[in-house]
Every structure is written in structure tokens, then in C-alpha cells.
Amino acid sequence: MTDHNMNSVARILNQSAKVAGLALMLSLAACATRPDPANPAAVQAYKEANDPIEPLNRYFFELNRFFDIILIKPVATWYDGVIPDRGKQGVRNVLDNLRSFVVVANDSLQGQWSQAGSDATRFGINTTVGVLGIFDPATGWGYPQHREDLGQTFGTYGIPEGPYFYVPILGPSPPRDLIGYFGDSLFDPLTYIYWDGPYTVPVTRAVLNGIDVRARNLGTLDQIERTSVDFYSTVRSLYRQSRNNEINNGKSDVDNLPDIDNLNFDTNEPQAVSPQ
Amino acid sequence: MTTARPMRRFLAPLAFALTLITASLAATLPAAAGDAAAEAFVNEISVKAIDIISNKTLGRADRETAFGALLDANADMPKIAAFALGQYVRLPTPEQKAKYLTLVRTFVIKVYVTRLSDYHNEKLVVTGSQAKGTNQALVDSQINFTNGREPVKVTWWLVKDATGAYRIFDVNVVGIWLAQEQRSSFTSVIANNGGKFDALINDLTTKVASADAAK
Numbered sequence: 001m002t003d004h005n006m007n008s009v010a011r012i013l014n015q016s017a018k019v020a021g022l023a024l025m026l027s028l029a030a031c032a033t034r035p036d037p038a039n040p041a042a043v044q045a046y047k048e049a050n051d052p053i054e055p056l057n058r059y060f061f062e063l064n065r066f067f068d069i070i071l072i073k074p075v076a077t078w079y080d081g082v083i084p085d086r087g088k089q090g091v092r093n094v095l096d097n098l099r100s101f102v103v104v105a106n107d108s109l110q111g112q113w114s115q116a117g118s119d120a121t122r123f124g125i126n127t128t129v130g131v132l133g134i135f136d137p138a139t140g141w142g143y144p145q146h147r148e149d150l151g152q153t154f155g156t157y158g159i160p161e162g163p164y165f166y167v168p169i170l171g172p173s174p175p176r177d178l179i180g181y182f183g184d185s186l187f188d189p190l191t192y193i194y195w196d197g198p199y200t201v202p203v204t205r206a207v208l209n210g211i212d213v214r215a216r217n218l219g220t221l222d223q224i225e226r227t228s229v230d231f232y233s234t235v236r237s238l239y240r241q242s243r244n245n246e247i248n249n250g251k252s253d254v255d256n257l258p259d260i261d262n263l264n265f266d267t268n269e270p271q272a273v274s275p276q
Numbered sequence: 277m278t279t280a281r282p283m284r285r286f287l288a289p290l291a292f293a294l295t296l297i298t299a300s301l302a303a304t305l306p307a308a309a310g311d312a313a314a315e316a317f318v319n320e321i322s323v324k325a326i327d328i329i330s331n332k333t334l335g336r337a338d339r340e341t342a343f344g345a346l347l348d349a350n351a352d353m354p355k356i357a358a359f360a361l362g363q364y365v366r367l368p369t370p371e372q373k374a375k376y377l378t379l380v381r382t383f384v385i386k387v388y389v390t391r392l393s394d395y396h397n398e399k400l401v402v403t404g405s406q407a408k409g410t411n412q413a414l415v416d417s418q419i420n421f422t423n424g425r426e427p428v429k430v431t432w433w434l435v436k437d438a439t440g441a442y443r444i445f446d447v448n449v450v451g452i453w454l455a456q457e458q459r460s461s462f463t464s465v466i467a468n469n470g471g472k473f474d475a476l477i478n479d480l481t482t483k484v485a486s487a488d489a490a491k
Contacts, residue, residue: 237460245451
């Protein structure tokens with residue numbers, strides 16, 4: 001490519017970035033649909049949803065669904081049907097094993113030292129005896145898998161997730177979890193080893209991970225879509241609830257449940273609960 | 277005495293630790309004792325529900341009828357329906373409310389008969405319970421699978437009715453409270469349609485109809 005060509009390509013890219021940025025800002029501005037302040041129920045519902053850029057989020061949600069329908073779901077369905085169960089489990093094990101550094105880092109940041117030790121041992125066993133993580137003998141030997149990430153770590157520090165964001169490709173990513181997502185990549189050795197190259201390893205890993213996650217949720221997501229009145233807000237609720245559950249490591253938090261003692265249609269004041 | 281002092285230095289923290297352990301044990305004891313009535317209630321319901329779901333001689337309509345009867349007898353549907361409306365609980369007129377209550381019952385039956393259809397002959401085992409206030413209880417349980425799948429954790433939130441008998445208010449499956457999930461989408465439909473209650477009624481009607489058509 002000549003210099004001239006390069007320049008014009010750069011100019012076009014630069015211009016389209018500006019146009020995209022402008023469009024984004026305009027749509028963000030258009031999104032600020034605040035509820036009628038004279039209607040207390042609407043104001044409360046708005047606060048409970050904690051989704052100030054909902055129209056934009058819904059747009060990205062639909063965009064992701066479009067890509068899901070034309071590309072991700074067909075590939076995941078193919079993967080699910082063609083690859084034998086043992087192969088899929090091997091892929092899943094390798095991907096999980098690669099995340100060990102992030103998990104151990106976050107175990108430590110949460111002060112869960114025994115879990116950090118267990119997860120480090122698990123990595124050692126599965127990388128060697130488990131042949132680079134393809135097999136998972138560690139679970140049977142008393143070193144079960146844990147899922148930790150920086151967003152959860154922030155959650156254990158008491159940092160709230162912030163307003164809901166739905167990001168293209170990544171999906172639900174409120175600020176706390178979005179920052180956590182990028183922070184986690186700093187704990188990941190693969191980030192440093194392959195960052196300068198043609199990105200083959202991180203890209204392959206991300207794509208494979210996406211296909212695998214989608215393939216394991218084919219039935220579940222279909223069912224949720226069919227059985228919900230509003231798929232977008234159902235996913236929002238499921239995301240928030242499962243994140244809170246992960247942050248509490250599966251222990252139910254009795255004191256944080258909404259107060260339902262006097263709840264009924266006629267006498268009850270509307271109940272305030274945390275955003276769901 | 278020269279040996280007494282190091283001895284005491286060793287014993288004092290030990291005594292302190294023992295006090296702490298006793299105190300924390302005493303604090304957890306009432307919770308550990310659990311609520312036998314609540315646990316028995318959950319056991320009974322789960323056996324009945326699993327019977328309905330794994331009875332392959334029942335057609336879908338029969339299964340829905342049986343599940344509906346179980347729900348009517350054991351769940352506090354008006355409370356669940358009110359909770360699912362969130363801040364909009366006082367929005368519906370009496371006619372809308374009556375329509376909504378019928379629709380929500382049908383909707384819940386259809387949703388859960390569909391979602392539970394993947395389970396066959398599994399066993400639900402109660403693992404513990406705790407009282408919440410004077411008339412609520414939380415019962416922990418798990419569904420064990422015969423095919424080696426990891427057990428699914430289920431928590432039942434029970435509330436006493438006027439007669440003092442337990443009724444189901446909400447169920448938590450792997451960390452998701454189902455009534456809260458419904459509340460999120462119900463309130464969202466109303467909020468996104470200019471605060472009109474009829475929008476929710478229309479959406480529920482459509483969903484129920486499409487579930488019938490998909491059979």
C-alpha cells in the first residue's frame with residue numbers, strides 16, 4: 001500500500017470514528033428519558049431498575065441478539081452437535097485452567113488464603129497430571145473449581161455495581177464489572193506473552209470461550225426467552241442476581257431480602273428493594 | 277515463680293479464644309436448630325411437584341392443572357403477584373387487578389411447567405433452614421441428580437398465612453430469586469409503556485397464548 005493510500009485510509013477511519021462518537025453522544029443524550037417527577041411510583045421504579053441509558057442498552061442488546069442469531073448461535077449449535085462431550089469437556093477444562101492466575105489473584109485480593117492455596121494447587125495438578133489442563137483430576141482430589149474475578153473482588157469490598165450497561169459483544173457490564181474485566185487481563189500472563197504478536201492466542205481463546213459458553217447455554221437461554229415477558233429486563237435481573245450470588249459465594253443473605261411482611265394490594269406502601 | 281508467668285501468657289489468649297468460640301457457637305445455635313415445620317412443608321411440596329413432573333402419563337394440560345392445584349394450595353399467589361408489581365402495586369383498577377391475578381397464575385404455571393420439564397425423577401433433599409422474623413422462614417435444599425450432574429441449590433422463602441400455616445413466597449434456584457426476576461420484567465413493561473397497566477395485561481395475555489400455541 002502506498003503512503004497516499006495509507007493516509008486516506010487513516011483519514012477515513014479518523015472521520016468515521018468521529019461520526020460514530022457523535023452518533024453515540026447524540027443517542028446517549030436522547031436516552032436520558034427520566035420519569036415524570038410527579039409520579040412517585042414511576043420515579044421509584046426508575047431507581048429500582050438503575051438503568052439510566054436503558055434505550056441505548058436495549059439497542060446493543062438487540063444488536064447482540066442479531067449477531068447471536070446470524071452467527072454465534074449457529075456456530076455454537078454446530079459445536080455442540082459435532083464435538084463429542086469428552087472433547088467439549090476438555091476444551092472447557094483447558095480454558096478454565098488458563099484462568100487460574102486470575103482466580104488465584106482474586107482469591108488473594110479477597111483475603112481467601114486457603115482458597116488461593118487450593119486453586120494454586122489445582123492449577124499445578126491439572127497442568128501436569130491433567131496434561132496442560134485437558135483433564136481435571138484436581139476436583140476429585142479435593143481441590144474443586146472456584147470462579148472469582150475482579151468485579152466480584154470489588155463487590156466483596158462493598159463497591160456497588162453502578163448503573164446497568166449492556167456492551168456489544170461483552171454483554172451485561174456495569175462499571176464495576178467492566179473495570180474488573182480489564183483489570184483481570186492484567187493478572188493474566190497470556191496478556192503479556194502474546195500481546196505484541198498477531199493476537200492469535202488471545203483471540204482464539206476469546207472466540208473459543210464464547211462458543212463454549214454459548215453452546216452450554218443453548219437450551220437455557222431459549223427457554224428464558226420463551227418464558228419471559230420482557231427478555232431484556234429478565235436478563236438484567238438474572239445478571240445482577242447471579243453476580244450478587246457469586247460475590248456472596250452462594251450463601252444466601254437473609255438480612256438483605258426485601259421486607260414483605262405487610263405486602264398486599266390494598267394497604268401496602270410500595271416496597272423499596274435494591275436494584276434487581 | 278518463673279514458670280507461672282509464661283504459662284499464664286499462654287493460657288490467657290487460649291481462654292479468650294475459647295470464650296470467642298463459645299460465644300459464636302451460641303450465636304449460631306438457634307439458626308442451626310432450624311424450623312422443622314418449614315422443612316417438613318418443603319419436603320412434602322417437593323415430593324408432590326416431582327411426582328407431577330415425572331409422571332409421563334400426564335399430558336401437558338393435565339400437568340398444568342395438577343401443578344396449578346399444588347400452587348393454589350401451597351403458594352401465596354396474591355402476595356407474589358403484588359410483589360411482582362413492585363412500585364406499581366397500587367396502579368391497577370379492581371377490574372385490572374382481577375384480570376392480572378388470573379393471568380399471572382396461568383403465566384406462572386406455564387413458565388414453571390416448561391422450566392421444570394427437564395427434571396425427571398430427581399430427589400430434593402432439605403439441607404437446613406432458618407427463621408426470618410416471626411412468620412417467615414428460609415429452607416435450604418438441593419436437587420441431587422442420578423446422572424452425576426452437580427447438585428442444584430434451591431432455597432425456599434416461606435411466609436405464614438393468617439392461619440399460621442406456611443406458604444411459598446419465593447424460590448431461589450442457583451442464586452436467582454424467581455419472584456424478583458418476574459418483578460424486574462413486569463415493572464419494566466409498565467415503565468416502558470408510559471406507566472400503563474394494560475400494557476402488562478396485554479403482554480401477559482400474548483405470552484400465555486403463545487405458550488398454548490407452542491404445545
